[in-house]
Amino acid sequence: MDCEKDVLRIQKKLDKIVKEELGQDEALDYLKALKDLPINLAVLTSTRIGMTVNAIRKKSENDEVNNLTKALIKKWKKLLPDSGSATPKESTKEEGKTSDKAKEPPKESQAPVKESAKDKKGSSSNVQSSFPALPTTTTDSVRLKCREMLCAAIKGDGVAVDGGGDPEYLAQMLEECIFKEFKNTDMKYKNRVRSRVSNLKDTRNPNLRLNFLCGQVSPARLSNMTSEEMASDEMKNIRQKFTKESINDAQLATVQGTQTDLLKCGKCGQRNCTYNQVQTRSADEPMTTFVLCNACGNRWKFC
Incomplete structure (x- = not known):
């Protein structure tokens, strides 16, 4: 519990640095303190400190800060299940250099290599599903505009949410989930984005935005939710009441006479x-x- 409290305290400081764009020296001190803490998988999951550190990495231009954030993320990935077989990019590059110098192995020896590559792909997909992935970059003007609209809707009134994620990151992930479903930026894609924006902006339904920021609703889930599922609790109760009354009217209908x-x-x-x-x-x-x-x-x- 003490470790979790320390992580949450440092997370608030780092969030403040990201939002107010403060100096990187202070961020470096907090990152070093994180490195010395005995963070386990339970603390990593409950605090979502990985998203905050990733946000620091994107905002910072300090090489030392970037190196430390990458080291922390790499260290925490090892805590995830089946993450031992995932190889970092640096080792992949080194293996590529050595393989070019070596002679090609016979065809019989290439089969187990392919199997191991499949194993690596499977383990890396497990890591991505449990650890916050980085959204892909795009130069499409329509997609960039949609990401801006989603980001503004997620930010809302601008008041920070304790334990909330990075609105920019969440907007990019949400847009990417929608784009993967339609695979283009046609009218169906635009209507889906507009419906997410209007529901996230709805002042009568603040719980949807808060649940999305706090991780209760994932980007993949929000991208496929219906209007009934995104509705506020008050609207759901009204619809449930109307449905119940309609059922009762149908059941109580009798022959006139x-x-x-x-x-x-x-x-x-x-x-x-x-x-x-x-x-x-x-x-x-x-x-x-x-x-x-x-x-x-x-x-x-x-x-």
Whole structure:
């Protein structure tokens, strides 16, 4: 618990440095303090300190700060399940250089190499699913504009949320999830982005934005949520009430008419009937009486 409290305290300081763009010397001190803390997987998951350190890395132009943030992220990735087989980019480059100098192995020896490559791909995908991934860069003007709109909606009134993620990072991830579904920037893609923006901006539904910032709703989940799922609790209660009333009205619908026990059903012999009188002939003729047995559903008429 003491380690988690220290991490949360340092996280608040780092968030302040990112938002107010303060000096990097202070950030370097806090990063060094993080490096000395015994951070385990539980602390890493509950505090989401990885996102804050990643935000510092993107904002900083200090080489020492960048190197330290990369070292921390690399160290924390090793805490994740099945992350031991994931190889960093530096080692991959070194292996490429040595493999160029060495002779090509025979075809028989290439098969296990391919299997190991598949294993590496599988383990790296596990790491990406549990550790915040970096969004891809794009030069598409439509996608960049959509990311700006989403970022502004996520920021809202500009008040910082304790333990919240980086709005810019979340906006990029959300846009990327939407783009991967449609694979282009057509009208369906734009309508999906607009609906996320309007719901995140809705002042009557602040919980959606807060849950997204705090990680309760992931970018992949928000990109596919329906309007009913994104609605506020008040709106969900109203819709549920209307649905319940409609069901009750359908269940309570009865045949219009006058109930009586003076008429006897010729089919089941019970005296639980409902009758209606309709003028089916000329005005000087008596009305026709239609009778329904409420017990067996038998219908008949008499004049």
